[in-house]
Amino acid sequence: MMSKTRVSKSRVRLVFLCVLGALLWAAVIVRLADIQIVHGSEYGRMAQKQSTGKIEVKADRGLIYDRKGRQLAINVLRNELCGYPSGKQEIKYAYGYLDRLYGRTNGKSRRLHPLKPERFRWIDRNLPDNLALRIANDSVPGLYIRKGMKRDYPFGGVGRQLLGCTDIDGKGISGLEFSYDSLLAGSPGFIDYIRDAHRNTYRIREIPLVKPLAGNSVVLTVDWYFQEIVEDELRAAVEEYNALEGTSVFVDCHSGEILAAADYVAGGKTDAIKLRTVSNTIEPGSVFKIITAATLLDEEAVDLEEEIYCEKGSWKCGRRLLRDDKKHDTLTFRETFELSSNIGIAKLAQRIGGEKLVKAARRFGFGQKTMVGLPGEQSGMIAEPGVWSDYNIAALSIGHAISVTPLQLVLAVAAVANGGKLYRPLLIKGMVNSEGKLVRKYTSEKLGKVMREDDAELLRSFMQGVVEKGTAMPARSEIVSIAGKTGTAEVPDLERGGYLKNKFVASFLGFFPVEDPRIAGIVVLHQPEPVHYGGHTAGPAFRNMAERYSIANSDLMRPDTRLIAGDHGLKMKEVPDFVGRDVSLAARIAEKKGMHLVADSSEGVVVWQYPPEGRRVPGSEKVAVLVDTESDQTVTMLNLVGMKLRTAAAVLDYQGLEFKVVGCGVVKKQSPSAGAMLNRNAACRLVCGSA
Numbered sequence: 001m002m003s004k005t006r007v008s009k010s011r012v013r014l015v016f017l018c019v020l021g022a023l024l025w026a027a028v029i030v031r032l033a034d035i036q037i038v039h040g041s042e043y044g045r046m047a048q049k050q051s052t053g054k055i056e057v058k059a060d061r062g063l064i065y066d067r068k069g070r071q072l073a074i075n076v077l078r079n080e081l082c083g084y085p086s087g088k089q090e091i092k093y094a095y096g097y098l099d100r101l102y103g104r105t106n107g108k109s110r111r112l113h114p115l116k117p118e119r120f121r122w123i124d125r126n127l128p129d130n131l132a133l134r135i136a137n138d139s140v141p142g143l144y145i146r147k148g149m150k151r152d153y154p155f156g157g158v159g160r161q162l163l164g165c166t167d168i169d170g171k172g173i174s175g176l177e178f179s180y181d182s183l184l185a186g187s188p189g190f191i192d193y194i195r196d197a198h199r200n201t202y203r204i205r206e207i208p209l210v211k212p213l214a215g216n217s218v219v220l221t222v223d224w225y226f227q228e229i230v231e232d233e234l235r236a237a238v239e240e241y242n243a244l245e246g247t248s249v250f251v252d253c254h255s256g257e258i259l260a261a262a263d264y265v266a267g268g269k270t271d272a273i274k275l276r277t278v279s280n281t282i283e284p285g286s287v288f289k290i291i292t293a294a295t296l297l298d299e300e301a302v303d304l305e306e307e308i309y310c311e312k313g314s315w316k317c318g319r320r321l322l323r324d325d326k327k328h329d330t331l332t333f334r335e336t337f338e339l340s341s342n343i344g345i346a347k348l349a350q351r352i353g354g355e356k357l358v359k360a361a362r363r364f365g366f367g368q369k370t371m372v373g374l375p376g377e378q379s380g381m382i383a384e385p386g387v388w389s390d391y392n393i394a395a396l397s398i399g400h401a402i403s404v405t406p407l408q409l410v411l412a413v414a415a416v417a418n419g420g421k422l423y424r425p426l427l428i429k430g431m432v433n434s435e436g437k438l439v440r441k442y443t444s445e446k447l448g449k450v451m452r453e454d455d456a457e458l459l460r461s462f463m464q465g466v467v468e469k470g471t472a473m474p475a476r477s478e479i480v481s482i483a484g485k486t487g488t489a490e491v492p493d494l495e496r497g498g499y500l501k502n503k504f505v506a507s508f509l510g511f512f513p514v515e516d517p518r519i520a521g522i523v524v525l526h527q528p529e530p531v532h533y534g535g536h537t538a539g540p541a542f543r544n545m546a547e548r549y550s551i552a553n554s555d556l557m558r559p560d561t562r563l564i565a566g567d568h569g570l571k572m573k574e575v576p577d578f579v580g581r582d583v584s585l586a587a588r589i590a591e592k593k594g595m596h597l598v599a600d601s602s603e604g605v606v607v608w609q610y611p612p613e614g615r616r617v618p619g620s621e622k623v624a625v626l627v628d629t630e631s632d633q634t635v636t637m638l639n640l641v642g643m644k645l646r647t648a649a650a651v652l653d654y655q656g657l658e659f660k661v662v663g664c665g666v667v668k669k670q671s672p673s674a675g676a677m678l679n680r681n682a683a684c685r686l687v688c689g690s691a
Contacts, residue, residue, distance in 0.1 A: 058149060059186030060434065061170055062215035064163060064177075066224040067257075067429060073163055073177070076152045079127035081135065083115045085142030091115045094142045098123070101131060115142075125168050126150065151177075159227050161263055161275040162374075174273045176218065176427075179373050183431065186215030214434035221257035221429050226250065229548045230260040234523065237541035238264050241528035243506075247406050248545070249277040250521035253414045253511060255444040256423030258372070259519065261407075279376035281403040282524060285489025286340045286534070287509040288399030290413060292349055293337055293462065295360040297455040301351040302333045304662055308344045310336070315343045318391035322346055332660060337462045338470030340486060342398045349397030354388035357396050363450050364412040365422055366404050372425040380404045399489060410522050412450075413485075413509050416459050417517035420451040457665075461645060461688070464514050465661065467539075468649040475508060475539030478612045480550040481646060482543060483517075484510020486534035491527065503527050508538035512546045514646060521545070575623060577613035578606045583627050594619050598643070600636040601627045610650040624651045637684070639674035640667045645688050652684060659684040 064073035085091045098109035113123050124131075125148070132145055151166045164175015172181035189212030230248050238246040249261040263276040296302045313327035328341050336344030349357065361367065367382045383401035385392050395401045407425060415422040424445040431440040451459075463483035466472045471486045487507035490499035506528050511520040523538040523545070531537055573593055578586040583599050586606050590597035599606075604627030611617055622643045629635070635655045640648040648667050652659045657678065662685070669687040672678060 058170065058188050059212035060214040061149065061151065061166075061186065062184040062217040062432075062434075064184075065217065065219045065432075066222050066227075067220060067259075068223065068225075069219075070224050071154055072159065072220070072224060074152050074154060075149045078125070078148050078150045079129065079132035080122070080146045080148040081124040081127045081132075082144050082146060083113065083121045083123050083142055084119070084144060085115055085117055087117050090142035091117065094140065097138070097140050097143065101134070155224060155228075158231060159222070159224065159262070161270065161273075162222065162227075162261055164273075164375075174375065175275070176220075176374070178375055180218055180428075184215040184218065187213040189213070216431045216433055216439060218431060219429045221252075221259065221426050222261070223259050225552060226549050227260040227262065229552075230545055231262045231264065233541050233544045233548070234262050234264045236544075237523065237525060237537065238266055241506075241525060241531060241537045242266075243525040243528040243537075245276070245526045246541075247276045247280070247524045248522060248541075249406050249410050250519055250545070251410050251414055251425060253417040253517045253520050254423075255426060256411060256414065257426045257429075257444070258407075260521075274376050275374055277406045278370070278372060278374050279378060279405075281378050281380050281405055282505055282507075283402065283489045283492060284399040284404050284409060285487035285505065285507065286342075286399055287409060287485045287487035287507050287522075288402065288404075289337060289340065289345050289397070290416060290459065290463070290485050290509070291361055291364055291366075292345055292357065292397045293333075293459055294364075294416065294451050294455065295352055295357060296333070296348055297458065298360070298451055299352050299356065302348055304333055307332055308336055308341075308347055310341050310343045310347075313343075315346075317346060317394050318389050320391050322391075322394055334462055334465065334661060337485075338465040340466075340471045342394075346394035346397050349393050350390060354385075354393045354396060357393065358382055358384055361396075361402065363422075363448070364415065365408055365447070366402065366412070370405075370407055370411065370425050372407065373427055378405055380408060399487065406522050406524055409509050410520050413511060413522075414520035415450050416456050416463070417483075417511040417520050418456075419453045420449050420456045422447045422450045460514070460517070461661070461665075463510065464646060465649070467510070468646065469653055469659075470535075471533070472508060472510075472535040472539045474536050475510075475543045477543050477547055478615075479547045480512050481514035482510055482512045482546055483514045484508055484539070484542065486539060488532060488534045502532075504532040506532055506534040506537045508534050508542045510542060512550070515644075519546075519549070572616040573619050575609075575611050575613055575615050575617060578609045578623075578625050579613070581606055583625065586625060590623060596620070596622045597625060598622050598639055599625045599627060600638045601629070604628050608654055610647050610654075622647065624648075626651070626654065632680075634677050634679060637670075637672050637674055637676040637678055640670045640686065641674070643667050645686070648686060656680045657682055657684050659686060661685075662687045665689050 061075055063071055066072055083094060085094055094115060095109045098113065099106055113121060115121055135143060135145055149170060151170060153163065162175055164172060164177035166177050167173050172178040172184065177184065230250065234246045234248050243266065245263065245265040247263050250259045251257060252259060261275060261277050263270055307330045309330050310324060310328035312329055313324045315322045322343055324341050324343050328339060331339065331341055331344050333348065361382055367380055369377050369379045380403045392401065411422065411425060424447055426442060426444055428442050430438055430442060433439050460483055463485055466485055467475050467482050472484055475482055475484065487509065489505045491503040491505060493500050505524060505526055507522060507524045509522045511517045521542065523542045525538050528537045573595060576589055576593060583601065583604055583606055587597050606625045607628050608626045610624050624638060624643065624647055635657065638651055640651065644666050645661065665688050667686050668689045671685045
């Protein structure tokens with residue numbers, strides 16, 4: 001009886017267990033059905049979202065090259081540390097790890113990098129390689145390493161105002177990096193990843209879902225070697241002449257291509273964000289007389305033979321007094337320009353009036369942006385009073401009542417140098433894709449003809465005279481021929497009006513070489529002390545830049561002999577050293593070289609020559625030599641006919657003779673005639689024309 005009762009209980013228990021098991025399996029099946037069938041798609045999306053994702057892959061930023069292929073801005077790989085913790089436990093562990101990693105006091109990382117669950121935060125955008133390797137080996141939850149790109153500039157600080165820079169995310173924020181950011185940046189791509197329940201990423205798809213598109217590279221018109229020269233000499237000039245700051249820019253006369261552009265602030269406080277040659281304006285002062293002279297020639301308002309009375313340095317113009325630095329008496333038009341007489345130029349400007357001066361200034365590009373493609377460019381301003389008084393006309397004619405950028409001035413003088421063609425400045429030569437193929441080429445844009453070629457040729461000879469015997473004699477060079485105009489402008493008082501006493505902006509605006517102008521440029525020094533004249537401060541700095549560039553580019557700067565009429569195929573010849581030789585021996589050496597030597601005596605020892613030793617000249621060019629003489633009071637007039645004006649001017653200047661020039665080119669007539677014995681204070685007259 002007892003055994004039957006136990007068997008019955010066992011069967012009930014077994015049935016109960018079977019029913020319970022069946023119910024459990026039924027619950028599992030129902031749950032699985034609910035997960036897989038009813039909510040399958042919803043849970044699938046949740047799982048995929050938690051275990052997979054997309055990572056943005058930045059495109060390679062385009063590089064920047066100079067005109068000769070030098071890399072100016074490149075991309076360099078860097079390690080980046082970021083945090084993306086799942087919860088408070090990972091945050092706590094990450095803080096402790098970061099304190100140990102960087103050797104910080106306990107809790108400092110919490111204050112520096114406040115992390116939140118499921119929130120992304122950068123921790124170190126430039127992580128050293130040794131720390132990156134340590135983190136990778138430790139595999140810290142919630143901390144991740146990414147590979148990023150940073151911008152690097154191989155030439156350091158050279159040209160940084162021009163190039164600009166990028167922010168930590170590689171976005172351009174100044175200079176060319178900002179202006180051309182959309183072209184340089186490219187388009188980002190995306191890759192996908194899968195991670196496990198412990199949030200460890202274990203697979204990243206190698207082939208991007210969206211492939212990043214690299215940015216285009218930019219090729220500049222700038223010659224970075226010339227850029228280094230300009231920055232070096234500008235820095236030296238600011239320091240030597242105790243100026244507050246300096247600005248300089250050079251362009252190709254025949255295309256408007258910018259070859260160099262630089263700023264320097266005393267004490268190395270140069271602002272890397274802006275380029276002053278386009279972002280700052282100045283009153284140009286006497287360098288603007290180039291535009292006034294061009295307008296006088298264009299209007300045929302002046303006779304080259306006439307003489308202008310310059311009031312011996314002081315002239316009442318309207319209700320105000322106009323002054324010259326020197327007490328000039330009577331000067332020709334050429335001399336008023338070469339000696340920079342404010343009174344002489346102002347008197348001539350009355351003939352054409354203010355409206356025509358303004359019209360000419362706008363024709364040369366002043367009062368409007370050049371559209372060079374750099375941020376912060378200014379247009380400048382030309383004052384146009386309701387009534388043009390005599391003084392208002394005078395002020396504008398000598399470069400006051402107008403504000404300009406240094407780049408505008410250079411483009412204007414380049415037009416004089418090339419025969420009258422004004423070009424828009426060009427900074428970009430082309431765009432190159434990631435495969436090295438040219439995708440866009442930029443060409444020069446001529447804005448118009450601003451003056452006649454014969455007027456431009458005459459004005460160039462005036463500018464050559466400024467350097468040879470005018471206000472810019474310290475800018476003369478024995479290496480490369482330079483022409484230009486000096487400026488010494490008063491500094492406007494922006495608070496009280498008028499001008500600051502004894503504060504000046506010194507400048508030299510010119511081009512080189514004179515025989516075949518290739519490069520135009522300007523040097524501006526703000527408030528140099530104690531010497532403030534442009535010819536004695538900015539002029540020598542311009543000369544140093546021109547000489548160093550010419551020496552490094554001797555083939556480029558060599559005159560084009562094909563432009564010499566009747567001398568097709570003529571070879572360039574190097575001038576020997578005649579100084580210290582007997583003049584008869586010098587003549588024989590010149591004859592063997594195929595050169596024409598002109599001397600002031602058939603006997604004696606050569607004490608001076610022009611062109612100097614080592615200069616390469618066309619074989620037909622005459623070489624002048626002067627021999628030793630016993631007299632200090634008299635000189636012999638050399639036969640200057642057939643010589644280039646530059647050579648003739650150098651001879652007369654060395655002999656200490658005053659001279660006036662009519663025309664330009666080579667000497668056609670001279671007075672007194674060759675062989676005449678002259679006192680040191682005698683005056684000469686040269687009539688010049690085309691070769």
